Amino acid sequence: METRRSSRLAAQPKKEDAPKPAKVPRKPSTKRKGAEGDATAADSKEPAAKKSKASEEKSAEEGDEATADVVAIDIGDSLPTLTLKNEKGEDVEVAELAKEKGVILFLVPKADTPGCTTQACGFRDIYPDFTSSGYDVYCLSADTPNAQHKWQTKKELPYPLISDPKRTLISALGAGEGGKTKRSHFIFEKGGKLVDKKIPVKPADSPKLALEFIKQHSAEAA
Numbered sequence: 001m002e003t004r005r006s007s008r009l010a011a012q013p014k015k016e017d018a019p020k021p022a023k024v025p026r027k028p029s030t031k032r033k034g035a036e037g038d039a040t041a042a043d044s045k046e047p048a049a050k051k052s053k054a055s056e057e058k059s060a061e062e063g064d065e066a067t068a069d070v071v072a073i074d075i076g077d078s079l080p081t082l083t084l085k086n087e088k089g090e091d092v093e094v095a096e097l098a099k100e101k102g103v104i105l106f107l108v109p110k111a112d113t114p115g116c117t118t119q120a121c122g123f124r125d126i127y128p129d130f131t132s133s134g135y136d137v138y139c140l141s142a143d144t145p146n147a148q149h150k151w152q153t154k155k156e157l158p159y160p161l162i163s164d165p166k167r168t169l170i171s172a173l174g175a176g177e178g179g180k181t182k183r184s185h186f187i188f189e190k191g192g193k194l195v196d197k198k199i200p201v202k203p204a205d206s207p208k209l210a211l212e213f214i215k216q217h218s219a220e221a222a
Contacts, residue, residue, distance in 0.1 A: 072174065075196075076193060079188055079192040082094040087162075095192065097192070104123075104138070104188075105173075106123060106206055109180060112147070115203045119183065121157075122204060122208070123139070126207055129211055130214070135214055136159070138160050138162050141162075141164065143161075149161075183202075184200055184206075185199075185210050187214060196217070
């Protein structure tokens with residue numbers, strides 16, 4: 001009897017062999033997580049806000065600089081110190097254009113369009129009359145030098161073309177508005193002083209009016 005009882009007891013598992021309950025991970029405090037999340041969000045927003053403000057200030061400064069570059073030119077004012085490109089891609093010092101002779105700048109909205117071609121060919125046809133009167137002729141537009149060169153070659157224009165893609169000089173002359181160029185012409189006497197302007201002007205009238213003025217101006221100066 002004693003031996004049978006011992007066998008039954010031996011078959012029972014010991015307490016220490018029983019599986020231990022799995023540990024349940026403790027959840028972090030919701031309040032603490034929210035606080036950390038709010039802090040992180042605040043931190044991420046702060047640099048963005050600073051960056052946005054800095055960008056606005058930089059844009060404002062750049063806008064002021066762009067405005068400052070465009071100085072209005074009226075009768076009695078001189079050609080500005082400004083470097084642009086001609087139809088060959090060469091630098092043109094605007095202030096030096098009237099150093100030796102008078103200058104006629106005629107402005108066209110777009111190269112190789114009907115009205116602009118009428119105006120340009122009008123200056124071409126009486127070009128010798130301008131040069132014999134002591135004036136050089138330049139066409140000014142916002143077209144690229146390449147577009148100007150093609151137009152010059154196509155229409156055999158004998159004078160240089162000046163590219164002003166940002167309309168810096170065009171705007172200074174009062175002929176830039178809404179991203180467009182007003183058809184016009186401006187006459188600077190030798191030395192660079194503006195003595196006449198026609199804005200706006202009809203394509204066919206521009207060359208004739210310019211020639212009439214310089215002849216009268218030359219006669220009065222004599």
